[in-house]
Amino acid sequence: MGITSLLILFISGLGFAALAISLNKVLSYSRYNPVKAEPYECGVQTQGSTWVQFNVGYYLFSLVFLIFDVEIVFMYPWAVVFKQVGLTALIEIILFIFILFLGLLYAYKKKALSWM
């Protein structure tokens, strides 16, 4: 059916959400109250702004992820042709994963994989 199916799925997903949310707006009984519009924090008033910088503790993971995700995308074409190419592909993937493993080991030794 080709790319039309993506269009159908996109429109049906968007349309369903729009229908449900607007139906809710029509059916529900709403009465404004300033307390209702406060951020929910178990009854305590929020201190200061929410949009501040805070220590994420795992930002290095995202950098390591970026490298590894690209490497895994490189492996997809290899996986498809592996059976046809045979021994050459096997030796190459062993070398590739060995180098990738060294990279992971380096990140581990540099404490990039521990909680900051």
Next chain:
Amino acid sequence: MITWIGNKLTEIFGTTLAPYVGYVLIGFAIITLVVLMAVISIYLERKIAAFMQMRLGPMRVGKWGTLQAFADVFKLMLKESLTPAQADKQLFNIAPYLVLTVSFLAFAPIAFSPSLQLWDLNIGVLYVTSVSSVGVIGILMAGWASNNKYSLLGAMRSGAQIVSYELSAGIAILTIVMMSGSLSVSGIIQSQADGWWIFKGHIPAIIAFVIFAIASTAELNRAPFDLAEAEQELTAGFHTEYSGMQFAMFFLAEYTNMFIVSMLGTTLFLGGWMPLHIAGWESFNHLMDKIPPFLWFFGKVFISLFMIIWFRWTFPRLRIDQLLKLEWKYLLPIGMVNLVFGAIITWLGWIL
């Protein structure tokens, strides 16, 4: 049956209008499928949870509480949907649409039965993994726009978690792609005609299945990896501020992602719509062939769903640093070694 419906439509609406009517019908069919499966699995989840804790679960609405999920939908429909005063209103309202639409898009290459497939994309598996991880943008958007500290923390945790476990899931999928030599969903299912990968792929396929199960549970933000919405710490995580139907959209998207992961797992490891065959048992195989393919498919999908629900009531929740340690120090190295191991076995021709 598909061709019969096509012919009927051409008879009634003529050749120019018939395709468009067909498209509208397909859209409605997909919406019905998603909503029906969500309702069934919410009911199943509540009942299974109840039985595992020696309770009865929902019993009041309908016989054995079967209509409870519908009642909940109607209740949510009548609830006021609030937007916090300090929230980023545009992003706050866009996020539910994005999350739900993305989870719908992942249905395109899934094969429900030999003839029931929307688009037999030649990179179908890659498409499903890539599209289903776009949902994290919607989660981050919702968490950021709510202007609530719980939401922001939940969204950040969810982002780190989905991004990390993406790698292990990718490597587990790669193992099967390498064994079958195809990236299209129908190609992978056809390669399992003489046995499912979990049976004929030896140890590498079983290890890959275990890694896939762990990684996909983590990607779904479900217990034991439900740190993004750990109730005791963050009330409800990134959707704390949502109410009414906007909340229901997040809920629906979560369940839709559950089916997509189960369907992907079924396609890759459990043979898709292929019936169970045991070599040598001719009459048994013949009997299994009588069961229609889509029943096989949905049966396997519901078994996978049951497994995901089962995990929730079996394992205690991990801490966030333990969660990241499990991925980076255990699952990823094991997955990479397993891929090489699988490559050697495939090259030696030990696949049954």
